[in-house]
Ligand SMILES: [Zn+2]
């Protein structure tokens with residue numbers, strides 16, 4: 001969704017639409033570490049107002065994605081509900097720092113060419129910013145056993161405890177073999 005600034009009425013414009021199910025893929029990096037899948041497409045609810053030298057976008061969007069747990073590699077659902085309050089400034093009219101500091105803390109400032117706003121790109125950026133630093137199916141996720149690969153959330157480890165050796169021990173053993 002692209003909006004031309006000239007098409008925004010003085011009274012503002014209300015935007016409410018849903019992304020196509022596959023739209024997220026257009027913004028996804030080629031090696032997506034989250035293995036993101038769309039369960040419920042992004043629903044966008046925004047109000048756009050323009051001023052003499054800026055455009056302000058406020059509202060929220062929601063979506064439900066499937067992510068891959070970094071510990072156990074199982075997919076799990078992730079609900080996103082994000083507020084948006086973004087001030088778009090025309091690239092050439094950079095305000096001095098003092099002016100920006102007067103803005104409320106949760107307001108994001110971005111720049112655009114002054115003619116057209118790529119709303120989907122803006123939303124996609126917000127989605128990626130909201131992604132968890134470490135995707136976990138639950139805080140208690142027990143992950144995979146590094147020895148046998150068992151999913152410790154639902155399987156018991158198949159490694160026999162007796163012949164478990166640390167990578168360091170394995171290295172020591174190899175070294176002693178080579179030096180013979
Ligand atoms: Zn997990």
Ligand SMILES: [Zn+2]
Pocket residue numbers: 145146147148149150157158159
């Ligand atoms: Zn194991």
